[in-house]
Amino acid sequence: MLKRYLPILTWLPHYHKRLLGADLLAGLIVTVMVIPQSLAYALLAGLPAVVGLYASILPQLIYTLFGTSRTLAVGPVAIIALMTGAALSSVAMPGTDTYLQAALILSLLSGGMLVAMGLMKMGFFSNFLSHPVISGFLTASGILIAASQLGSLLGVESSGFTLVERLMTLVPNFATFNLPTLLIGSGTLVFLITIRRFGKATLHKAGLPLTLADLIAKSGPVFAVVVTSLVTWHWQLAASGVAVVGEIPGGLPALSFPWGDYSLWRALLIPALLISLVGFVESVSMGQMLAAKRRQRISPNQELIGLGATNLAAGLSSGMPVTGGLSRTVINYDAGAQTPAAGAFAALGIALVTMSFTGWLFYLPIATLAATITVSILTLVDIPMLRQTWRYSRSDFAAMAVTILLTLCEGVEAGIIGGVTLSIALFLYRTSRPHSALVGRVPDTEHFRNTERHDVETVSNVALLRIDESLYFANARYLEDTVYNLVASQPELEHVVLICSAVNLIDASALESLEAINARLKDSDVKLHLSEVKGPVMDQLKKSDFLEALTGRVFLSTYAAWREFS
Amino acid sequence: MLKRYLPILTWLPHYHKRLLGADLLAGLIVTVMVIPQSLAYALLAGLPAVVGLYASILPQLIYTLFGTSRTLAVGPVAIIALMTGAALSSVAMPGTDTYLQAALILSLLSGGMLVAMGLMKMGFFSNFLSHPVISGFLTASGILIAASQLGSLLGVESSGFTLVERLMTLVPNFATFNLPTLLIGSGTLVFLITIRRFGKATLHKAGLPLTLADLIAKSGPVFAVVVTSLVTWHWQLAASGVAVVGEIPGGLPALSFPWGDYSLWRALLIPALLISLVGFVESVSMGQMLAAKRRQRISPNQELIGLGATNLAAGLSSGMPVTGGLSRTVINYDAGAQTPAAGAFAALGIALVTMSFTGWLFYLPIATLAATITVSILTLVDIPMLRQTWRYSRSDFAAMAVTILLTLCEGVEAGIIGGVTLSIALFLYRTSRPHSALVGRVPDTEHFRNTERHDVETVSNVALLRIDESLYFANARYLEDTVYNLVASQPELEHVVLICSAVNLIDASALESLEAINARLKDSDVKLHLSEVKGPVMDQLKKSDFLEALTGRVFLSTYAAWREFS
Structure with a gap:
């Protein structure tokens, strides 16, 4: 019974030295790799960059206690950050205290819902996000996120949470682009795309062992961060208009409960539900895929509880909504993580950086982070899937197309709600005229x-x-x-x-x-x-x-x- | 093609003298019988009594052109009146001009939706009102309507559109009941129940032919109307506090378009949709039942167009939302109507009364109308169905119970929406864990x-x-x-x-x-x-x-x- 709700008890008693070595190495690699993306996703949600670090510490530690996946790495992820930004900006102005508070309330609500769904064994709920709706949503979100980074890559102001809003604010200011920013942004972009596509094969051909070549290729973003930070520092490009991360308050996140207004809690209910469902689907499908590779099983209902506890922790420790992230989990898995202890080590590593080394991030250009996000997010965009679905079933295609269009034109919430409603309606319509x-x-x-x-x-x-x-x-x-x-x-x-x-x-x-x-x-x-x-x-x-x-x-x-x- | 959209062309060319006689007689009987209920249902919706007459003239004439049922009689009905009252009182105060205007807008919206659904062949939409939801809704509405008439039967003020509201306003004023009103109300109630249950058999035993006995038994309400009006007039009971119909403006209804506020139209959209669906289901299921008895067919999609045109006519001629009514249709059918011409004759009859004889209705006590409504509405309450459904399927019972509870406690709209949502959710849940x-x-x-x-x-x-x-x-x-x-x-x-x-x-x-x-x-x-x-x-x-x-x-x-x- 206790083991069911605290899966750590199933693996910690059998922990031994060989596992420790593997997990420590994985933890170290993950620490270095996920810092840039954590900062980037916080910015994507309209939050201060440091919130991304905070959300990678306590939540990951809590997941170590409650999660059933051996290798899932929890933290801010792109889609959830996008949804968080959309939800928050509907209730507060970015940059205000209310906006920060709303992020915490959103985490707590989403955490509470996930725990409740887990205790009531309502994991099946996520099944109503049909495959066409999910893949349409991911494609549209990828496009939205890429569009949202265009401004940062060019050094131009832009805002909004639909494609139209983004382009409407971007296009008029297009001529005001900042040359050094554009060079850093596009340079990083080209570098990242190149190393992603050819890095591993080229390094392997050059004589490196396959795993090392892979690891180096995957460290592209870290390399880009270091180089562009040095360049920006050396030529003092911040003075020429290159936006940088700047001063990050050192020290661990404060623990607090975001009381806030009743109306704020109420307004965030629906967004929290959608974020919970999408986060759960993303997390559990990845967890299942990786568990299957090693012939392990995860328990979807316990995963709900684990992810819920994780989000509660994020809400109490100055974070933002989190879930099991695609890229950070793959890094953790490939780095050889054996147990959730690897995640705990990464959390401690990030805590250490947050306490003592945030000064090193001062000169990191926002454009570099934007390039990192853009490259990793474009893998979500799956255009061939559109054709495949069209060929297989017109009504599945309709659900997918409506999800994409609504997400792009009306925002993430409208996209998901519209897609789910339409897929249910189409299913009912099909069964209402039986063969x-x-x-x-x-x-x-x-x-x-x-x-x-x-x-x-x-x-x-x-x-x-x-x-x-x-x-x-x-x-x-x-x-x-x-x-x-x-x-x-x-x-x-x-x-x-x-x-x-x-x-x-x-x-x-x-x-x-x-x-x-x-x-x-x-x-x-x-x-x-x-x-x-x-x-x-x-x-x-x-x-x-x-x-x-x-x-x-x-x-x-x-x-x-x-x-x-x- | 023309015949499909104007079904009158299928029967009018073959019309002959024998049909004319039957239809004229049926029209006469319907005219006399439906006047009391038309007044009563207008009052139930919080509208002036005469609106019920207006809504029985032009709409019925229009249905003669567009309807496919030979015997359906169209006009105000209890359930739709209840829903109309709930919708109108959420946007305006009863007795105001806005309230009257909103009734017309509601009719136009509902008519427009019905026509659109008919042209798009979306009659299947009504299938989503499952049987347990409909029968639960009818039972709860019956109880609500009976409760709403209690005040009129006692001569006590009461208001509200949920059971709790009704009882909360009724109970404190209970002691202020008016004795003559109570006597008229309860006397009529007992009389109507008795004649309904025993009238036909007793008269038949006394030697009358069966059809005549049936007709006389069915005229109970007309008899009650005449007697109580005479009593009220003779003893001048209005002075003793008996509420009467009073002055009804003579003349035909004015034709006008209710422009109104944009916000009014918008606020009435959802109620109009629900009224359309419920009205369509009530009308088409009765039409189908009676058509089957005579081996005729009705076309559900053309019925949508017909009912829609009918409601458009109601909205343009100072009426209220209408549909094919149970009791008026049965009267029409039993009186021997052969074609929709019978309905047209009844409409002309009611027009004649509205033009010249409204004075005769001055002394008609409201309590008599309340007793008429109560007796006819109690046939909707089907308690054994609850037990039957419980035995057959727990999830169908859940949908029924939720519909009843929500209708009673939250009102008609919440009842239908909640019931439909729950039945869809339960169906999806059942199919999500297949055997x-x-x-x-x-x-x-x-x-x-x-x-x-x-x-x-x-x-x-x-x-x-x-x-x-x-x-x-x-x-x-x-x-x-x-x-x-x-x-x-x-x-x-x-x-x-x-x-x-x-x-x-x-x-x-x-x-x-x-x-x-x-x-x-x-x-x-x-x-x-x-x-x-x-x-x-x-x-x-x-x-x-x-x-x-x-x-x-x-x-x-x-x-x-x-x-x-x-």
Whole structure:
């Protein structure tokens, strides 16, 4: 029981020296690698850069206690930062105390919701984010984030949380770009793209072992940070208009509870819910993927609790909403992390940097961070997926397209809510007009197939109607229409057999319709029969009076009905 | 084409004398019978009584042109009046000009929506009002309406649109009841209940022919109206505190367009949508029932257009939202109406009364109208249905109970929205954890049954898994879990066969899950096969790369797979 809620108890007792070595190395690598992205994502959310560091310390330590994934690294991530920025700027002005406070409230709300969902075992909730909606959302967010970094790369002011807003503020100021910033930004961008695409192979060809080549290629951002900081410092480019990170307060984050206004809490409820769901989906799908690689399992409901506790910690320690991040987790995994202790070591490393070395970050250009974000975020943009989905299913494509358009034009919340609503509506619409087929017997067998697709035997006074859907309120009336039209078009009919092999559920509305069909066919001297009713459906029908009122019989197989009538 | 949108063209050319006689008689009877209820429902909506008459003239004439039901009578009805009152009192004070104007805007909005839904063939929309939600809503509305009439029956002030509000305003004033009002109200109530229950049989026993006995029993309300009006006039009871209908402006309703404020239109959008849906469901289900009795058909999409035009007419002619009413339609049908001309004659009759005889209604006590409403509305309250639904399905019962509670405590809109949302959520939840079964071969047959329910043959290295649900985003991950758990629990497995006889749809999310399952089983040297894939599903799978990547095969029947592996 205790182990279920505190997964650390499953691995800590068996901890040993060999694991310690691997975890310490991974922790060190992660510390160095995630500092630039942590700063960048805080800026993306409109928060001071240091908040990104704060959000990488206590939350990661807490996840070590409650998380079930061995390698997940928790902290600020791009999508959640984007959503956080959109949510916060709807309730406060960036730069104000209320804005900072709202970030903490958002973390606490999201943490509370995740813990509650975990305790109530409501992990299935995230299933309603269908695949087309998620991938559409990621693509659109990637574009949005890239657009949001354009200003920083050029040294031009821009703001807003939709594509239109961004471009409207960017384009008029375009001519005011800052040359040194543009050079640093575009240089870093080209360098990062090059090393990402060719670095590993080139270094390996040059004689380095594969793992080292990979590690060096992955350190591209760290290298860029160091070089551009030195350049900016040496030529004092801040004086020429290059925006830098500047003074970061040293010391550990303060622990506090963000009381705030009731209206603030209330206004952040929906954003917190969406951030929880998206963060959970991102985190758990990555956790599952990596666990599968090492044949481990993660528990989605405990992950909810773990991520929730993590966000509660972020809200109490001057942080921002966090989740299991794609890039930081991959770095941790590739660096050889064996247990969540690696994450704890990274958290301690970042704490050390925050306490003593923030001065080193003073000259780091914002443009460098923008280039880092842009390169890592563009992997989210998946254009081929659009074509693939279009080919496979128009209605899945519609959900994806609406998610993308709404996200780009109306913002992240509208995108997710619109996408989920549309996918549910489309599913209901599809099931509300179920496929049904008149079937006949494949000669000399006990099999029955669609009369329109196959050459089968039929009998003129018997209609064998196979319904390919569960019967429930959305399609109950459609079933009535189908049967009535059938009877109207075949006056010689005496028996209608509903084949229920694909009927997994008959709800109260459908039961009512079946009763109506039975009564109406009785008036026309046509008998209604059922065949191949599944066990659970039959059990439920027995709880009603329908089977007594049924004019015909219930056949175990369609063949049995066939033998009876032919 | 013209006939489709103007159904009057299908019957008017064949109109002849015999039909005219029947329709004229029915029209006369309906005129007399529906005047009291039209007044009562206008009062129920918080509107002047005469609005109920106005709403029974032009709308019914328009329905004659556009409606497909031969016998449906259109006008104010109880449920719609209740919903209208709730909607109007949220935007204006009863008795003000804005309140009257809002009633017209509500009619126009609702009419516009109905016409639009009809032109777009969106009649299926109403299917989302599941049977438990509708019957729960009718029961709760019946209780609400009865409670709303208590004040009028006692001669006590009361107001509000939830049960709590009603009782809170009623109880403190209880002691101030007016004796003559109470006597008239309770006397009428007892009379109406008695004649409704025993009138027809008693009169028939006394020697009257059955149809005449029925007609007289049904005229109970008219009789009550005449007698109580005479009593009130003779003893001048209005002076003793008996509320009467009073002065009704004579003359036909004015034709006008209610311009009003933009904010008023906007605030009434959602109520108009709900009123449209509920009105359509009430009207079309009655139309269908009566059409079936005479082996006629109605067209739901044309009915939408017809009802929409009717409501547009109501909005332009000083009326209120209308729909096909239960009691007025039954009166029309029983009085022998043959074509929609009967409705037109009734409309002309009511117009005549409105022009010249409104003075006769001066002394009609409000308490009599309240008793009329109460008696007719109590037929909506269906308590046994609660027990029946509970027995049949807990989740249908939950939808019903929530609808009832929300309607009673939060009002009609909250009731419908809550009920529909819950029934959709429950349906999605049910399908998100689909029933699945490991099956085995029934010895010496080609049939396969659940290994847990039947004594069947199995092979240790083959798992035959039947999924009893369409595969879509809500259950895609559940499928993955099911298969992974299966493989983890049976290490000797070499083949997993997914039996898809009940799979009617595989959406993009489920396709992704199938691809993930295929890849993961491949890593464990287990082959994935499909069997009994339906035609439409197979057609769709062919549009993806899944079938090429599939490690196993697609079998036409499970038996074919069985033969291959055993």
